[in-house]
Amino acid sequence: MKMQMKMKSNGHVTDLKTLNDLPTPPGFPLVGNMLRLDSSERHHLLDEWVGEYGSMYRFRQGPKKNIVVITDADLQNEVLLERPGRFRRMSTIETVFDEMGIGCVFSAEGDYWRAQRKVVNQMLGLKYQRLFLPTLTHHVTRLQAHWEKAAEQNLAVDVHHDLLRISLDVIVAFIFGQDINSRQNRGEEIHQLLGDIFVTLSRRIHSITPYWRYVKLPVDREVVGTVSQMVAILHEFVAVARQRMSDQPELAEKPTNYLEAILAEKDETDRPKYSDKEIVGNVLIMLLAGEDAIADVLTWTMYNICAYPEIQQKLQEEVAAAQEIEPNLETMEAIDALKFTDAVVSETLRMHPADHALFMETDEDVELGGYLIPKGTVIFLLIRFSMQDDDNFGLGTEFHPERWLAARNCPFHGAHNRKAFVPFGNGPRGCPGRTLSYLEMKRIVAMICHNFDIQFADGPPTMTEEWGILMTPRGLSVRFTRRQPVEEGVLAAVSAK
Numbered sequence: 473m474k475m476q477m478k479m480k481s482n483g484h485v486t487d488l489k490t491l492n493d494l495p496t497p498p499g500f501p502l503v504g505n506m507l508r509l510d511s512s513e514r515h516h517l518l519d520e521w522v523g524e525y526g527s528m529y530r531f532r533q534g535p536k537k538n539i540v541v542i543t544d545a546d547l548q549n550e551v552l553l554e555r556p557g558r559f560r561r562m563s564t565i566e567t568v569f570d571e572m573g574i575g576c577v578f579s580a581e582g583d584y585w586r587a588q589r590k591v592v593n594q595m596l597g598l599k600y601q602r603l604f605l606p607t608l609t610h611h612v613t614r615l616q617a618h619w620e621k622a623a624e625q626n627l628a629v630d631v632h633h634d635l636l637r638i639s640l641d642v643i644v645a646f647i648f649g650q651d652i653n654s655r656q657n658r659g660e661e662i663h664q665l666l667g668d669i670f671v672t673l674s675r676r677i678h679s680i681t682p683y684w685r686y687v688k689l690p691v692d693r694e695v696v697g698t699v700s701q702m703v704a705i706l707h708e709f710v711a712v713a714r715q716r717m718s719d720q721p722e723l724a725e726k727p728t729n730y731l732e733a734i735l736a737e738k739d740e741t742d743r744p745k746y747s748d749k750e751i752v753g754n755v756l757i758m759l760l761a762g763e764d765a766i767a768d769v770l771t772w773t774m775y776n777i778c779a780y781p782e783i784q785q786k787l788q789e790e791v792a793a794a795q796e797i798e799p800n801l802e803t804m805e806a807i808d809a810l811k812f813t814d815a816v817v818s819e820t821l822r823m824h825p826a827d828h829a830l831f832m833e834t835d836e837d838v839e840l841g842g843y844l845i846p847k848g849t850v851i852f853l854l855i856r857f858s859m860q861d862d863d864n865f866g867l868g869t870e871f872h873p874e875r876w877l878a879a880r881n882c883p884f885h886g887a888h889n890r891k892a893f894v895p896f897g898n899g900p901r902g903c904p905g906r907t908l909s910y911l912e913m914k915r916i917v918a919m920i921c922h923n924f925d926i927q928f929a930d931g932p933p934t935m936t937e938e939w940g941i942l943m944t945p946r947g948l949s950v951r952f953t954r955r956q957p958v959e960e961g962v963l964a965a966v967s968a969k
């Protein structure tokens with residue numbers, strides 16, 4: 473029997489269905505549906521249930537907790553855009569980050585989020601990206617040097633491994649203005665620590681019960697040390713930046729990176745606006761976001777370039793044309809000329825966004841899609857499902873970068889619902905790193921296509937993905953063949969290693 477509720481919305485009285493009216497897979501009394509969902513393969517099951525229960529369904533985590541799953545693009549956008557307000561990020565994220573002592577712009581809500589987000593927006597803007605282009609060339613050339621060596625020895629390369637390291641170097645350079653070189657000790661140490669923190673965050677965010685508050689497993693004891701080690705390293709970066717700002721006071725007016733900008737923020741009594749703890753948390757989230765998400769998406773981009781040789785050739789032609797504007801691609805004009813490269817990255821993000829789902833929560837009792845959803849209900853937005861849905865993007869499970877070049881609906885591939893394209897989320901809490909990510913990914917793809925022909929090392933691989941916070945791709949191994957004689961500078965970088 474359907475239960476009808478009445479609620480005032482915009483002054484009108486509306487009949488609404490309740491959570492109990494949403495279709496749901498059968499579960500068990502105490503654990504609900506969690507027995508089937510407790511694995512890194514759960515994304516397949518959530519997608520499968522869409523086929524059985526429709527574009528809005530619920531499942532149960534434990535005896536009482538309902539989680540609503542949504543694939544409809546309009547409803548997804550309603551949730552994303554009405555933050556802060558009717559919706560928020562899933563509150564478990566805030567609790568887990570805070571408990572680990574790394575609360576930040578990603579996990580926080582309210583005034584603290586607003587203030588942090590202002591600084592983040594300012595520092596991730598185009599002005600700083602433009603200034604960053606020569607540094608980006610430096611890092612990309614180092615990766616090129618590494619792959620030149622692999623080409624020379626005809627080695628099969630685990631590119632995800634290398635991409636994680638360059639992404640970390642790039643984001644550290646952008647945020648701190650320092651070169652950690654992940655192929656050497658310090659970078660590798662930071663990479664390992666971040667990896668361990670990421671795993672714990674993901675495990676705790678998806679755990680049915682917060683067991684670590686009552687029983688500490690060895691892994692929970694270890695992570696305390698891991699976080700302190702990471703925090704100690706970040707404090708060193710903060711100390712270096714403080715010293716630099718004391719030596720060059722003009723940096724307070726014209727900061728050159730995120731760390732300087734946040735250190736320069738003052739409250740009304742002219743004291744530092746943010747504590748070191750707050751600064752460290754916010755820097756840490758940028759490192760986590762900047763390293764893994766970019767490496768994951770670039771891995772799939774390289775997969776696609778190997779899988780479609782005709783696309784690889786088109787990219788090679790495009791980068792040659794862009795280099796006529798500026799040989800090192802160190803101007804935004806040259807980067808902007810990489811239109812097809814942009815389309816390849818967008819198409820990869822559509823099919824393989826770093827997030828399978830975005831985790832939200834109602835921040836008040838809300839009406840959504842005709843249902844009354846009580847405050848505190850968790851909502852999973854299955855964004856990958858929607859981005860591959862034929863109703864939003866024609867031939868949605870096929871890779872067609874050209875669809876991004878058409879002005880409106882693609883004449884060849886049908887539907888092209890840009891509103892459904894949300895690999896970076898949307899609205900005030902959408903990803904502030906979006907343009908920096910495109911810049912970095914395009915620059916790396918351009919380097920690859922200028923210098924190498926790439927192919928799968930041992931034929932098309934069977935790729936798998938692990939769902940933690942992000943979707944980590946596994947199984948890609950690539951062989952590089954030189955297209956260009958190696959330049960002198962690159963050779964020097966190779967022999968210096």
Ligand code: HEM
Nearest residue numbers: 577578761762765766826895896897898901902903905909
């Ligand atoms: C391919 C690369 C990336 C992808 C796919 C990605 C994706 C996302 C997504 C889906 C969100 C949640 C958005 C929402 O709730 O609407 C997000 C948030 C965020 N991202 Fe990214 N991201 C990427 C790179 C970066 C980079 C490079 C940075 C920083 C340098 C960054 C910093 C952040 C921050 C700080 C937030 C939290 C924003 C807030 O809550 O206000 N991301 N990202």
